Amino acid sequence: MFTTAGSAAQESTASGELIQEEGWxxxxxxxxxxHSSQIIVQNSGSREVWKSRIEWMQDSQGLGELGAELEGSILDYLATNYGQKTASRRQALPAHLMPPNPNL
Incomplete structure (x- = not known):
C-alpha cells in the first residue's frame, strides 16, 4: 500500500497521534x-494563537516556563503541523435559500 505524506498526516491527526515531523x-x-495529544490534534491556529494558548496554560493551568528555545521549537511544530485552518465550516447559505424567520 502506498501512502503520501499528506495521507499519513491525516491518519495521525484522525487517530489522535501527533504528526511525526521535526519537533514532535x-x-x-x-x-x-x-493533557492528551488529542487536545492538540483537534485544534489549529497560527503561531500567535498557539503562543497565546501556551501563555494561558502558564497563567492559569500551572505550566512552567519553557525557555525561549524550547518554546520556539514547540511553536514551530504546532504552527507548521496544526496551523490555522482556512475553512473549518461550510460557507453560509445565501439569504434567498434561508427559510423565513418567524420572529421578524
Missing part, C-alpha cells in the same frame, strides 16, 4: 504531561 517529540514530552 518535544511536543509529546512537554504537552502530553498535562
Amino acid at each position: 517529540q518535544l511536543v509529546r514530552d512537554n504537552c502530553t504531561e498535562c
